[in-house]
Amino acid sequence: MYWKPLVPALLAGSVHAGSLRFSCSQLVVERLDPLVNPGLLQTPHVHQIIGGNSFNASMDPGIAPAEASTCTTCTFSEDFSNYWTAVLYFRARNGTFKRVPQKPNVGFEQANGGMTVYYTPTIKNGALKKGEVTAFKKGFRMIVGDPSYRTKTEAAKFRQLTYTCLENMNTRTGETVDFPAKPCKVGIMVNVRFPTCWDGENLDSPDHMAHVAYPSSSTFENNAPCPASHPVKIPQLFFEIIFDTTKFNDKSLWPEDGSQPFVWSFGDKTGYGNHGDYVFGWKDDSLQKAMDANCNVNCPQLNTQSIATGNQCAQKQKVKEDVDSWLTELPGGMPVQ
Numbered sequence: 001m002y003w004k005p006l007v008p009a010l011l012a013g014s015v016h017a018g019s020l021r022f023s024c025s026q027l028v029v030e031r032l033d034p035l036v037n038p039g040l041l042q043t044p045h046v047h048q049i050i051g052g053n054s055f056n057a058s059m060d061p062g063i064a065p066a067e068a069s070t071c072t073t074c075t076f077s078e079d080f081s082n083y084w085t086a087v088l089y090f091r092a093r094n095g096t097f098k099r100v101p102q103k104p105n106v107g108f109e110q111a112n113g114g115m116t117v118y119y120t121p122t123i124k125n126g127a128l129k130k131g132e133v134t135a136f137k138k139g140f141r142m143i144v145g146d147p148s149y150r151t152k153t154e155a156a157k158f159r160q161l162t163y164t165c166l167e168n169m170n171t172r173t174g175e176t177v178d179f180p181a182k183p184c185k186v187g188i189m190v191n192v193r194f195p196t197c198w199d200g201e202n203l204d205s206p207d208h209m210a211h212v213a214y215p216s217s218s219t220f221e222n223n224a225p226c227p228a229s230h231p232v233k234i235p236q237l238f239f240e241i242i243f244d245t246t247k248f249n250d251k252s253l254w255p256e257d258g259s260q261p262f263v264w265s266f267g268d269k270t271g272y273g274n275h276g277d278y279v280f281g282w283k284d285d286s287l288q289k290a291m292d293a294n295c296n297v298n299c300p301q302l303n304t305q306s307i308a309t310g311n312q313c314a315q316k317q318k319v320k321e322d323v324d325s326w327l328t329e330l331p332g333g334m335p336v337q
């Protein structure tokens with residue numbers, strides 16, 4: 001089933017009341033995935049990663065990122081979590097690939113790429129009742145989306161993984177589940193919303209998904225209840241990633257058959273394989289405090305650092321690899337299919 005579009009006001013960044021909302025700059029762009037391929041130094045496809053600098057090929061769930069990290073790229077400086085997605089490439093008519101740069105969101109213009117992260121405890125405004133939402137705990141991780149999906153039917157398993165064709169930097173309507181079919185004036189925003197119900201016991205699961213679930217009917221945005229199997233309400237984790245496609249918008253550069261030219265780093269030209277990964281890493285109970293206060297962009301309950309300070313936390317690739325020139329194939333030799 002296709003999910004109902006949300007009320008635009010709920011998504012429009014600057015007026016998004018009741019969501020902890022912040023910028024995290026790029027930590028590194030490389031082929032690493034400690035959830036899907038733990039320990040592997042060059043995983044099949046490229047990711048863009050943000051957050052704490054303890055990010056590594058193996059991330060032992062017993063070691064808290066807040067203890068192992070010495071800095072974070074996020075503006076809330078107690079957040080040493082890692083968040084990552086794949087990256088976009090433009091495929092030229094001659095078959096070569098060029099990575100599509102990322103750009104910061106409205107209000108976070110100084111950021112070096114990265115993402116905007118939201119944690120929304122509930123959809124109503126005002127203070128929360130104690131225990132109304134349970135913040136993620138040390139060792140928690142999850143994935144949403146499946147990079148092998150290539151059809152609308154498959155993608156419907158995940159309710160809220162979408163693309164916004166940005167007419168301007170404030171466009172927040174017209175989300176699609178596949179890549180926008182036409183050039184988008186200022187870029188493509190990728191929206192990754194995670195499920196909001198937890199089984200209350202498991203910090204992870206073999207597929208990194210089974211321990212969380214969507215509300216039993218409808219969506220989080222409609223305040224729908226959690227299913228009995230996953231009764232604990234967790235915040236809605238949501239990423240916005242803006243890919244700056246402006247250099248590639250000239251239709252004479254697009255495929256002659258009229259299709260769109262962007263492919264995910266995992267070889268998906270449909271967009272249905274959109275996915276995101278999360279490793280919790282907030283210090284102590286700072287996230288729970290922010291949730292209980294129903295914090296917004298400004299959160300006196302949390303420590304804040306400047307975007308410029310966050311930019312400085314960038315890491316070097318563990319294995320040096322050119323992911324940015326015009327490439328004859330996607331990094332890792334990922335086929336487009």
Ligand SMILES: *[C@@H]1O[C@H](CO)[C@@H](O)[C@H](O)[C@H]1NC(C)=O
Pocket residue numbers: 053054055056057058068
């Ligand atoms: C990453 O892991 C390697 C060994 O697996 C270790 O030598 C290195 O210190 C780790 N880096 C960080 C930032 O934890």
Ligand SMILES: *[C@@H]1O[C@H](CO)[C@@H](O)[C@H](O)[C@H]1NC(C)=O
Pocket residue numbers: 092093094095096253326
């Ligand atoms: C392929 O096309 C792109 C975009 O037009 C161009 O920048 C690049 O130099 C071309 N590469 C080759 C090998 O022709």
